[in-house]
Amino acid sequence: MNALLIRDLRLAVRAGGGFGLGLSFFLILVALIPFGVGPETELLARIAPGILWVGALLSCLLSLDRIFALDYEDGSLDLLATAPLPLEAVVAVKALVHWLTTGVPLTLAAPVLGVLLNLPWPGHLWLMASLALGTPALSMIGAFGAALTVGLKRGGLLLSLLVLPLYVPTLIFGAEVARRGAAGMALETPLLVLAGVSLATLALLPFAAAAVLRVNLR
Amino acid sequence: MASIWEYANPRKFIATANRLLPWVGGLACVALLVGLIWGFFLTPDDYRQGSTVKIIYLHVPSALMAINGWFMMLVASLIWLVRRHHVSALAARAAAPVGAVMTLIALITGAIWGQPMWGTWWAWDPRLTSFLILFLFYLGYIALWAAIEDDDTAADLTSILCIVGSVFAVLSRYAVDFWNQGLHQGASLSMDRADHVANVFYFPLLVCMSGFVLLFVALVLLRTQTEIRARRMRALLARERMA
Numbered sequence: 001m002n003a004l005l006i007r008d009l010r011l012a013v014r015a016g017g018g019f020g021l022g023l024s025f026f027l028i029l030v031a032l033i034p035f036g037v038g039p040e041t042e043l044l045a046r047i048a049p050g051i052l053w054v055g056a057l058l059s060c061l062l063s064l065d066r067i068f069a070l071d072y073e074d075g076s077l078d079l080l081a082t083a084p085l086p087l088e089a090v091v092a093v094k095a096l097v098h099w100l101t102t103g104v105p106l107t108l109a110a111p112v113l114g115v116l117l118n119l120p121w122p123g124h125l126w127l128m129a130s131l132a133l134g135t136p137a138l139s140m141i142g143a144f145g146a147a148l149t150v151g152l153k154r155g156g157l158l159l160s161l162l163v164l165p166l167y168v169p170t171l172i173f174g175a176e177v178a179r180r181g182a183a184g185m186a187l188e189t190p191l192l193v194l195a196g197v198s199l200a201t202l203a204l205l206p207f208a209a210a211a212v213l214r215v216n217l218r
Numbered sequence: 219m220a221s222i223w224e225y226a227n228p229r230k231f232i233a234t235a236n237r238l239l240p241w242v243g244g245l246a247c248v249a250l251l252v253g254l255i256w257g258f259f260l261t262p263d264d265y266r267q268g269s270t271v272k273i274i275y276l277h278v279p280s281a282l283m284a285i286n287g288w289f290m291m292l293v294a295s296l297i298w299l300v301r302r303h304h305v306s307a308l309a310a311r312a313a314a315p316v317g318a319v320m321t322l323i324a325l326i327t328g329a330i331w332g333q334p335m336w337g338t339w340w341a342w343d344p345r346l347t348s349f350l351i352l353f354l355f356y357l358g359y360i361a362l363w364a365a366i367e368d369d370d371t372a373a374d375l376t377s378i379l380c381i382v383g384s385v386f387a388v389l390s391r392y393a394v395d396f397w398n399q400g401l402h403q404g405a406s407l408s409m410d411r412a413d414h415v416a417n418v419f420y421f422p423l424l425v426c427m428s429g430f431v432l433l434f435v436a437l438v439l440l441r442t443q444t445e446i447r448a449r450r451m452r453a454l455l456a457r458e459r460m461a
Contacts, residue, residue: 144382148362148375148378148379149362149365151366151371152365152366155365158358158361158362158365161354161357161358161361162358162361162362162379164354165351165354165355165358165383165386165387165390166382166383166386168351168386168390168393168394169386169389169390169393172390172393172394172396172397173393173396176396176397189396190396193393193396197389205382208378208381208382211378212374212375212378215371215374215375215378216371216375218371
């Protein structure tokens with residue numbers, strides 16, 4: 001497991017295009033919003049938590065198809081499937097690597113971009129907390145979507161269509177935590193539900209994703 | 219008594235469906251005609267909503283079938299995963315576009331009804347939003363079926379998507395409740411409190427609902443037959459090419 005984790009992390013870092021691309025996309029997306037809605041700071045401050053969450057979600061989406069596609073093409077996924085490590089664990093490690101290379105950088109970058117959008121001060125902390133709690137779920141759901149579409153030649157667009165509706169609950173609770181945090185309201189309920197969604201996703205979806213991968217590798 | 223699984227035999231299924239279809243289709247036509255004419259022309263206008271209330275005869279039944287269509291797909295997917303009956307997978311595939319259209323009808327009639335009543339075509343109300351999400355789930359499901367060439371792989375993948383999707387659809391349903399308070403009224407019908415809707419509207423509505431149920435069953439039977447025949451045709455063509 002550790003070997004797979006280290007190998008995938010090395011590949012992600014050295015092959016490039018992984019987190020650099022996602023982060024730049026996030027930056028550009030956030031920079032485009034004021035051009036679209038105008039530069040009034042109160043308006044930007046009000047919509048900032050939502051924008052940052054949707055931005056993080058879309059940047060996450062960008063690198064999903066790389067979770068399995070490269071390994072599928074060169075056949076190493078077949079080797080992993082026949083390895084003693086259960087396929088569920090492989091999926092979990094792949095999702096973890098995806099989270100480490102996109103979710104974590106996005107979480108760290110979000111407060112900086114929050115400054116651009118004039119996010120009120122306590123909001124930064126809660127934005128980071130909600131992203132840190134929510135992005136693992138995004139990566140895991142994304143790994144499931146990637147496993148579904150791995151056999152397809154041009155699965156990228158289909159992947160987005162399949163994964164985005166599944167992102168709805170995470171987005172709702174994550175953005176709610178960030179919004180309430182920015183407004184200084186009580187936020188225990190959405191925070192706990194967000195954590196619950198994340199944990200349930202992490203606990204259950206590896207099995208669904210591994211089942212799907214087995215079908216695709218038949 | 220023969221086991222219900224006998225109908226999993228495609229030949230038997232087609233024969234049974236052929237016998238059932240005229241009846242189900244005919245009854246659906248009768249129920250819809252009676253229900254809609256009764257509802258549209260023979261019930262009084264609501265004292266607050268005027269004649270716009272009559273769109274209920276399309277809106278509620280289609281919403282009912284939108285949800286139950288997905289539920290039927292879930293059951294069919296589970297049967298496919300557990301017992302590997304091809305007819306079941308094809309029935310799920312056949313039901314998806316019908317369910318998607320029902321969802322669309324519910325959304326559109328809801329918008330047309332909402333415009334005079336709430337003064338807006340669309341509001342981000344929990345019920346409306348969850349139907350929009352349901353529609354997206356239908357689209358993804360149909361797209362995944364269409365994208366995969368191998369039939370069994372497609373059946374497996376879409377079945378698992380249907381199960382995971384169901385969980386997330388239910389989750390989204392309650393998440394949107396949390397996210398926004400709604401304009402939409404509560405359940406219009408329930409077993410114990412039929413007084414939600416006055417009796418004049420209630421009975422034609424029941425007829426319309428049974429009409430929609432029958433229509434859904436008829437369409438799914440017909441489309442499943444078509445899917446079975448299309449698959450046979452592909453098999454025949456493949457065999458001819460091999461020969």
